[in-house]
Amino acid sequence: MPNSRPRPRRGAGGGSGAAGRDRLVARSLQSAEHCLGAQDFGTAYAHYLLVLSLAPELKDDVKVRPSFPECLKRDQYRLRVPQDQVLNTKGTYLPKRDKGWGIRDKARRERTGRRGREAGRGEGMFAKNAGAHSVYACEVSRTMYKLACDIVAANKMDTGIQLLHMKSLDIEIPKHIPERLSLVVTETVDAGVFGEGIVESLIHAWEHLLLQPKTKGEKGNCGEYGKVIPASAVIFGMAVECAEIRRHHRVGTKDIAGVHLPADVKFQSPAYSAVDSGEAAEPYTTEKMSRVPGGYLPLTECFEIMKVDFNSLQELKGLAAKEPHPLSIPAVKEGLLDAVMVWFVLQLDDEHSLSTSPAEETCWEQAVYPVQALADYWIKPGDRVTMEASCQDCYLRIQSINILHLEHAMEVIHNCTESRDSLSRGNEAELCSALANLQTSRADALGQTCVLEPTEIALLNNLPYHEGFKMAMRKVLSSLAPEKLCQPVDPPCQDTEMNSASGQSAAAPSTSDPFYVLDVSEGFSLLPVIAGTLGEVKPYSSVEKDQHCVTLDLISEANHFPKETLEFWLRHIEDEAAVLQRPKSDKLWSIIILDVIEPSGLIQQEIMEKAAISRCLLQSGGKIFPQYVLMFGMLVESQTLVEESAVQGTEHTLGLNIAPFINQFQVPIRVFLDLSSLPCIPLSQPVELLRLDLMTPYLNTSSREVKVRICRSGRVTAVPFWFHLCLDDEVRLDTSGEASHWKQAAVVLNNPIRVQVGEELVLSVEHHKSNVSITVKQ
Incomplete structure (x- = not known):
């Protein structure tokens, strides 16, 4: 469940100062070339990105390497598809998990495209189809810029849409665009609304690119002043109990296999640390809450956090400067307070809106603010969840989350005689202010604080x-x-x-x-x-x-x-x-x-080479753990995996020819899956696909064919797989188990195979070094 953005592997902070950075850069370049030779383009690309992040001065050297364009072309991570807009304020980034399949979100595209047609403006090609006189789209990534050029040309719109290879923040008039624009259409919103820079982008657009009202505050006819789609956003929240979030953000035991964890050692996840430290980093993680294993229990009703008007320059400028405002929400159910989850509604115009609620099936995940460092997480009806909300550093921050228990609330109301009447009328600010002074629930902050990734906290649990x-x-x-x-x-x-x-x-x-x-x-x-x-x-x-x-x-x-x-x-x-x-x-x-196994569900790179070295360093009778690994898989039908892995035809993109270009970046293997909550229909029983022996390598084979009998008729669309780590012949660790800190992965078929009960399919499993491929034969 960790935030799906790829994170550096251990050692990313290696060494100290410039020497440590240089060693890491050199190792990353070497690893990139090694992964490329093994045709592991996704990992190679991740190494190149790490190099560019640590050593920006090497960007020209990296970009001219012959291997880098090939890596981009065949990268297993699906890059963000460029949103060709009248003015596009988006750059390119590695997506959070499956966020890159937004182009296949039919409802979202239809609503945005419909507003473009009705207004005579709209997103890129939609806008041109609707009759816009001039259309400009900007894209900062060279690879995505070239891809956008190909898509526009394939749809015969290259004479009507001007593509700009730059950030919208760098656009100048008349240097890049001859005159101010009537409309900006942007979708630079992440799960936490502001995380992709929509506030900064729109402030720049209003000041430098959009038509201004003739008179300050005047509301004239369309065309006399600029507009933004979406027009506004309303942000909502809900306090929830969720065991899956809890086990990834709170260590739930004081004794682990006979080792006692002292009270003065406190573990926190990066999301909590970012909130309390004021760092300019995402203070939340993201989850597809409708698919979170074990589900979640709402502890409060849905509540409004804030509104923002994207058509008000004054409001946009004041957003980051506003002091955090307090919220106090009554509990409606009994349970453990694990997180505040957040979603939003984009108001495209006066009539049409788009919601990212977990009840809606869209490409967006929800922002999740884990609750940590409380002395007591139990809440019941009559208690209140208190917090502060702000847009500091242009991130949505939900901080100081606490519980005001009913008995404490009564004490506060009794003691606050001056504001007693206003409290009875629902003055939440007074209640929260009193709570801040009471400090009843937060645990003692003294002692050693250790920040761990969510997968590391899940491992401790x-x-x-x-x-x-x-x-x-x-x-x-x-x-x-x-x-x-x-x-x-x-x-x-x-x-x-x-x-x-x-x-x-x-x-x-x-x-x-x-x-x-x-x-x-x-x-x-x-x-x-x-x-x-x-x-x-x-x-x-x-x-x-x-x-x-x-x-x-x-x-x-x-x-x-x-x-x-x-x-x-x-x-x-x-x-x-x-x-x-x-x-x-x-x-x-x-x-x-x-x-041996990455948290994503794949085999660690170079693990067999490490095992070979390790065998030479063992005393007689010594062991490598695990001694061997068994790989299991099964056949499933999952339309979700199909739609999240490739663009399906033209229907989902309103008839535009996009699929052949986007599908160049199709992901052959999906990672970070939770098979327990993945929408799928099992069509076979689990079967053993492969054995990797770290102690006795002569038992390993480079290829194997496995017959799988169909137990239910349907369409085979994917082969999910997972592992058993065998520490010895009796002790096994299942990476798909309920307590597992590992996720699972799946091979997605390019062409589904229709099967009937009783049929047999053959899975061809190839293993080379640390790379495994699975091919389905009928």
Whole structure:
């Protein structure tokens, strides 16, 4: 459920200063070339983007590389389709998950196109069809600009639409456009409305590009002054209970596989940190709430957060300067307050609107503001959810979310004698002000704060994962030298108290050589601390961020580890790739833990190469975890996957010839899927597709054919797949399980296959290095 925008892999903040940046840039360029050679165009493109982000001065060098245009052309990430508008204020960006399929949102296109026809203006080609005299569209990405040129030419509109390869903020009159415009049509809105820069773009448009009223405030006939479509937006919110959001943004336990998490260590997700720190970063994540696994429970009625008039320059300019305004919303149901979800209604004109509500099936997700750092999340009817809303930094910010319990509200009303009458009339500002002084619900902010990605928080909440690793590690270490193991004490907190009272530690020092355990997990991992509880173990962690190291140190101290039991491997080496080497010149590892599956649901790049190195560094009887991986898949019918993977004909784009051009960027494999909530019909039982053995590579094969029997008639449109990570023959971790922090993926067929019950299809599975392809044969 993490925000779908691709994030840098572990190491993106590697090193310190310019040297660390240069090393990362060099590694990213090398990785891009490697991925390109393996025809993994999406990952290569992501590496190139990281290079350009870290080292903008290399943009000309990167752009002239022969591999980069090929990478753009065949990029597995679907790029944003350019919105050819009378004036387009949009640039190009990597989409949040499936946001790029907006071109296939028929209702949205029909409404916007209809308003263009009725007004004699409209989006790009719609506007030209409607009779607009001059149409201009701007696109900052060179690749998308060329794509737009091809689409316009294919629809025989290249003489009537002028495409500008630039940002709208850089357009000047008469340098680029001969005169001011009558209409700007823009869709620069994200799930949080303002996140794509619509406020800045429209301020510039009103000041420099749109026709002005003859007299200030005058409302003349259409054409005497400029207009914007959409005309305005109304932003709505709702407080919800949602277990899926909770497990990705709050650590829900104080004991993980025998490791106690101290009270002074607090975990937060980036969305919460951005809200409280005032950083110019998205203070929310996004979710398709209609598909969130397990659903959600509304705790309040829908409430209005704010309105904005896009046709008022004064209002647009004042939006970012406004002080946060308080909101106090009564609870209507009992439950756990997990998030405030937000959507909006775009008012295209006086008659037509477009809603991004979770009840509507559109391309937009909803903005989600997770609730964190409260002492008590339970809410019941009569209580109130309080918050502050603003548009600071041109982001919609919902902050200071809190619960005013009924008994506390009565106390506030009783004490606020001066405003008692106004409170009874519903003066929410007074109530919120009083609440701010009361400070009844927010937890103590003192202690170490550790910011983790949502997938990392979900990993901490994945108890079967940690228990499985603890069990498997104990079995391996016991087989090597059982006398070095600690006997487990349950519950772990009793162990802590006993050792504290006796002055002994959980893992007492010994004169004999310890076990050496190396964890090469991506991101934050508690596994080295868990390994340290098992006896005479010297665990090594490959976490890199200073706050993560400090947090693990505090957790180690709270569990009475001897000082410096836990080593941070990257503190001792310059090159991250050197993690896979001996702990000491004359020692080998007892256990090496590798991250095999990405949170997106795909196999990690170069994992087989890492496994080959790891096998050479194991002591006799030592193990790699997982020892082998099983890949499972099934046949399904899912129109949703079809429509989100490619433009389907011309119907969804109002008869325009767009599909052949956009589908050049068609995604062959969909990632970050939740199979438990994906709209689909299973047409077969799950089958084992592939085995990847990290300990005994001779068991691996590069290709395999699997027969699959059809158990339900329909159209096969996709092959979802997931993995079982086998730590040994008994301990397995299912990446599709309910507690899994991993998502799943699916191969989407170019041409659906109609099948009947009893038929058999053959799946051809090819494996090369870390890349797997699946072909369906009838």
